[in-house]
Amino acid sequence: MDAILSPLYTAVSWIIVQFHALYSHVFGADTGWAWGLSIVSLVIVIRVCLIPLFVKQINATRAMQAIQPKMKAIQERYKNDRQRQSEEMMKLYKEAGTNPFSSCLPILVQSPFFISLYQVLNHIAKGQTVGVINSDLLASAQKAHIFGAPLSVKFTDSADKITALGASLTDVRVVTITMIVLMSLSQFITQRQLMTKNVDLTVKTPFMQQQKMLMYVFPVMFAVFGINFPVGVLVYWLTTNVWTMGQQLFVIRRNPTPGSTAWKERQERLRKAGKLSADGTPVKGGLTSLVKGGKAEAAEPEETAPVVRQQPKRQTKAQRQQSPTGRPSTGSTSTGGGTGSGAADAGKADDVKASAAGGKRTGQQGKRTPQPAGQRPKKKS
DSSP: OHHHHHHHHHHHHHHHHHHHHHHHHHHOTTSHHHHHHHHHHHHHHHHHHTHHHHHHHHHHHHHHHHTHHHHHHHHHHTTTOHHHHHHHHHHHHHHHTOOTTGGGHHHHHHHHHHHHHHHHHHHHHTTOOBTTBOHHHHHHHHHOEETTEETTOOTTOOHHHHHHTTOOHHHHHHHHHHHHHHHHHHHHHHHHHHHHHSSOTTSOOHHHHHHHHHHHHHHHHHHHHHTTSOHHHHHHHHHHHHHHHHHHHHHHHHSOOTTSHHHHHHHHHHHHTTSBOTTSOBOTTSSOOBOTTSOBOOOOOOOOOOOOOOOOOOOOHHHHHHOSSOOOOSSOOOSTTOOHHHHHHHHHHHHHHHHHHHHHHHHHHHHOOOOOTTOOOOOOO
């Protein structure tokens, strides 16, 4: 493995040496701060380079969350046909533009650097030169202590080995345990933020159960494996966890998962700032224009033209009799050279006269009295 990773040993050791030369002017060449900050700077360089992959990881993770119901349906539908199930899964991944390995890219890319740093510090602890670290730099690194603990020692190292490096067993135990606890705590906080703030709780998927399990598994893993890593590697790991926690906080606040608690909180902040309307659509130009006194200027109602309802035209009696259906026409009709409105008025007059005549006849009929047979009614004088 040393032959395969030898170029990475050289790259990692070169970055550390360059930062060490910079910090030596401030803290001194043999101090733990100069070497410790060099390791921290190595982490920053690596994580900055991984930002594009981190963005891709976020998009891939959200895409995987979105297609979880479809994945479950495919598994249920083709549970007896593994080949067809795999084909449908790959088709679904292609349509969604994601795959399960995209979310693991930052970890996979970072792992070789982590292994290389472990091997570089392990060579320093054994008194062996590695990469660009020559004998002079090796002697300086062996003298470097952080809070009394050499960078190259582990929690499980014997008291004789620790004493040979000019440190006490108690200091090494306290420093390593403290760093392991901080590593586990930072990892737990990061996972808890992801589960409680940045997950759409309305969609229940197996992915959520996996994340919930990892929230408790990762801290335990850090505690178990941490006792076997040198102090310098613990510095690297702790710095990585703190960076991840801060990065996660930034993402949760600025670009949360739609439907999550953090997303609802961001929507509320945007509404209060006037950048989002009540229905969730963004407001162009940010806040509405304000008048003097700080109150929003009321929008003037738009003037609309009055709606005029066209009344039907009444036809004359002659026109109604001529109509084959007997239904009045709403269009205007001219009769005998007159206008439609004149014909309508004439029709009204005829109807009124006819009604009056009918009523008169009815009244006369009501006043008649029966006469004896053979006699004519007497005329009134």
